Amino acid sequence: MRVMFHGAAGEVTGSCARVEADGVRFLVDCGMFQGGRGASQKNLRALHFPLRDLDFMLLTHAHLDHSGLIPRLVALGYRGPIYATQATVDLLAVMLLDSAYIQEKEAEWSNRHQRARNPRSLSNTAPLYTVEQARESLSRLVGVAYDEPFEPTKGVTACFREAGHILGSSVIEVAVNDDGKRRKLVFSGDIGQTMRPVVRDPAVIREADVLVVESTYGNRAHRPMKQTEDELVGILNDTLKRRHGNVIIPAFAVGRTQEVVFVLTELVQKGRVDRLEIVVDSPMASAVSELTLQYDELWDEQTRELRDWAMANPERVKLRFVQDVEESIALNERRSGLVLISASGMCEAGRIKHHLRHNIDRPECSIVICGFQAGGTLGRRLVDGAKTVTLFGDRLPVRARVHTIGGLSAHADQPSLLAWLRHFERPPSRTFIVHGEVEASRIFASAIESELGWQAVTVAEPDVSYPLHD
Template sequence: MTINLTFYGAAREVTGSCYLVESAGLRFLVDCGMFQGGKPAEIKNRHTPRFDPETLDFVLLSHAHIDHSGLIPRLVNLGFRGPVYCTDATADLLQVMWPDSAFILEKEAEWRNYAKHKRRGELKTEAAPLYTVAQAQAALKRLKRVDYGECIQPHERVRACFRDAGHILGAAILEVWLQDGGETRKLVFSGDIGMPGRPLMNDPTPIAEADYLLVESTYGNRLHKTLEATVEEFVDALNDTLVKRRGNVVIPSFAVGRTQEILYLLTRFIREGRIPPHTAIFVDSPMAAEATEITLKHWTELDVEGRELVNWTRHNDNGRPYIRFTESVEDSMAINKISQGAVIISASGMCDAGRVKHHLKFNLPRPECSVIISGFQAQGTLGRRLVDGARSVKIFKEWVPVRASLYTLGGLSAHADRDALLGWLGRFERPPQTAFVIHGEEDTALGFADTMRKQLGWPVEVPVAGAVYDLQGGKARLRQQ
């Protein structure tokens, strides 16, 4: 009996995680994520999936981030009728994230149709969204909730366990045992591995063994700043902007995970007297507001320091920081009337969509202001252009000069760096028969694979998109690509 593993996304790139496992009439996916980063990503999303969704038995989902989950509503709309297994917190987050993603896709399609109509006077073909809000709501009915440490049997030949990945709330490492004839093969999918010692999240769960391992490599070519150094840089950036230069701080932030960590740190800074107690903090993202509520609902899953700070804010009325979650568009627009003293946390985290673009348009030209980049910026995104030092950027079809100061806080990354990844891999008690390096830009993935070969002595593959590997015992063999 043969097991085939096909890499449909996050192969020599960071987004679009999607892996198909097939064996004697059994077919299931691990993740089905959206590609992100400009028009090339849009084209890939339109051509996904490259298989028949109706033939899938089930989906195992590592976590809620859109680059891992965002095409599942499309999968359901195209005929998939099986269950999607994920953790309880992931299921709660998706109640917010999938409809929000669909709403954005619908609005983008409306805008394109309007622009075509305005330019040509008529529409020969109307742009349609990848999926609609109604289709996202329908996909939510496919979710099946699983607890950390719980082992499920989604098929008579498959057993799967979800382990805490320490990445965002609900993120999981997936251990999958697949019966192959008279033998059992164990596949481990790392999902996104968190950085040990980060605020709020627990450290990633060590895994003892695997026959075949898929490991992410987002930051496999670099080391993050220590959390201590990052905290000092964050505090300095805040005080330099808010107190000395009397400007605003804009923080483009992923609504899930990163926003909650930033709020944790800001609250801690105010509690410790490290930034002005009257600092006005605005969270301008409806999804981030709902994700924060979900985080508080699952607060027992946070680390010890996170639980302690939640208790402090709940029982300390006098010292509680000023944090306002905006809801309406009018509330969002009103923030841009504030000329100084505001910390504005807004999505999207890569600056390519959402309300943050308005805040960047108003604050980037002002030298007294700052932009703090706190997460990974994929190639082709507005955030990546800012990090790469662009002197001006196009926002809403207008060129905006970049005069604000730019800070990058690498130590807040939700992804493990090179040494943390090697540390997690080093806990395996025996080498896998093959390790696949995924979820990293090409040079990074290839470099991390070399590091694994040299330091661990493991057999390592770096698959390209579309590659199919035969896992018929021993080292995986490339069948086609």
Template sequence: MSLQGKIQVSMHGAAGEVTGSCTLVEMEGLRFLVDCGMFQGGGDAYGKNQRALAFDVRHLDFVLLTHAHIDHSGLLPRLAMLGYRGPIYATAATTDLLQVLLLDSAHIQEKESEWQLRRSHRSGRGGRGLQPPLYTVTQAQECLKLLRAVDYDTPLHPASGVSVRFRDAGHILGSAILEVQIDTADGPRKLVFSGDLGQPGRPVLRDPEFIAEADLLCIESTYGNRVHRPLEDTEAELIRAFEHTFGEKRGNIIIPAFAVGRTQEILYVLGGLVRQGRLPHLKIYVDSPMADAATRITLKYRHLWDDETRDLMAWQEANPQAVRVHFTADVEESMALNDIREGAVIISASGMCDAGRIKHHLAYNLPRPESTVLITGFQAAGTLGRRLVDGARTVRLFGQIVPVRADVHTIGGLSAHADQQALLDWVGHFSRAPGQVRVVHGEPEAAQALRDAIEQRYGWANVAVARCNDPVIV
């Protein structure tokens, strides 16, 4: 069946910023979403999340999800809370990860709300001006019932005249590039959504798949203005930080890391350095129940790993004393980590330092000159991690001013996002220029830089930086 009219594609988030990914696709007789992400970072994030989804969600036909990260999935429970009852399609690994991430997101919101309420009563405000959770654990559980698992490269037909393929994006476990073909009265139209693309040649996952053609390409630009350091340089920098912290300062290393993807990649890199004899045997504490669950899911999907990761895993299983990884079981065990004065590697979520147990480890370790904080991923504007990267000498944690005396190192070569060169190489595999290109999911300078680079390298004159609620007609 051919659908009538033109296709209208509108970005309702991740336009001019890197969070809140949400794209609405509409035409006569068809409405669906690609991603439904939460805005993160900055004092206005809560208000933006409350104002998001400002359209009738009950009339959506389906939702397609590129991957499980909260900036792409975190408002799915709110979508359901507002009345959406249709299917949410994602890869099998993504649906498994969402069982962990969305419940954790809801739990954190509930706990933050309880903490605000207690603080408000202590200050005599009586609960006035509080921010209730965007959704509860119960509402997140209801949303999970809408998930439908899809295999990579297997055609999905979510509605009449619509065909979708999920292609491996190499970003995190289960991440996908979406190819959406819509049969219109004027002929088929193909929409391609890159989601978040992985950096080729990085550990654990396979490289992103290439796409040949599109009438509309929406491409991410998180690192659209930067080139990552080579992995060899990153490893050398890690070794120097470990030698300085453990050998000279005799302190601990604290690593804020996303529970999904980044934690597993760090474990891989550290394990590889120990295997090569470039680091001593390590004792690593992963203080994140979500990271524990995500690691178990990662082990379940070994067929999605690259060959090097399978080989390293076999070595670690044969040499368990070389890298001892301990996942904390409860809050008491997490608190006990503060009694360790030196020689510990503590990996904890969240990756941008704005929630979760990492805030407690930072509150304890930032004032200690002998400690080192390793920032290993992108830090959005407005986040605590971004303030640390920018050199803040004090930060506020749990209502208290905390001095930053620890060393703070940014390790840029471990990013799960493709850098500018990798993005350009991926674009170069299109057999011809897409009809239109919109650059999304990047801060303004990064998005503009990628737009300019695509035009300069390939001569495409149809590339524009996406603007929120500014529809593209296909």
């Protein structure tokens, strides 16, 4: 048996693991590379192995850094099933089509820009994949229930457990025959922080022969939730009441937007903020929020109680979802009083860039960064203290106050990751650290060795074939 990591090895995006054992070949995740100028080329070069030889694919969750290359996978020849939780399947029906639309528009813009610079140019940029290819890939998806083992192919048993990251997210257990032995592989996907809003806490896993675990925040601890709430209350009251500006929150449409709305609503319920006008300006976030409401059986009890309170007190929290383009443009005429949540979460595409353009140079406004920002992204530059940024060709000064609220991350921090690992009754024979920047992964690997006493802990490197044996 062997495993190779074709993404999210030494970086946070592009999750894709390939396993080979006793004639069985399968993928876990097929994610898009995001952030930085090299991401486009990485996406084009990805999936360079024989795709028709794959028997099946397992998907941990719907975020594009885990799922975003599925349409390209199918377009390049993959013909097997793709198993995921039913909630993930439903989310992808929204997310992959949206991603494909963006790919088409960016290619269209690139070609128009190239022809404007050189009318005689014959070069033509093709999208990474089209809307039609994304739609075709959806037919490969197979929804499965949590906690119910199934056989994706003869001799292999898989089971999806709650990961507590976003709606439908899962830790995947896979039992595979290898050289006459039955071996259990566990893929963490993205582990959520315990005691967070909306989704349930991560499931307890007690054993694995081989473990693949994420390390996004493997080098640090998040701020306590109480401290995070205090900071958020200060930002809201200072910006909306004292300085009469807007609060702009870039947020991922799946998971983060819903959690941020929950936290803001709870602050009003607790009386820490008088009332709020919240606008979610993202067609995809609106669609995902509707799906989230449909899957309330996957919520925790606190979220259900807060929903009931909000429905009984509509005058305290005015929540509006915007889909129409004209309505979105009109939001930029509002100079104060709004909490505006928009995608994308790393400020790389979508409507958030327009809202930043109209608010980033205004000292009375605030920008609240509440999620991981990959290197090379606009969001990362803001977190790192950029004094100027370029938006739609215009160089703008950053006069708005930029706040980083780490306590709202949907990823577990180092203490929570270690607490999750402590449930294992014995150390895995091999542990691979993935989905983290190099330094974060190395620090997390050292923490596992020193605090848990585990051995054979490896920070995964891209495209290396790792043999798995006792």
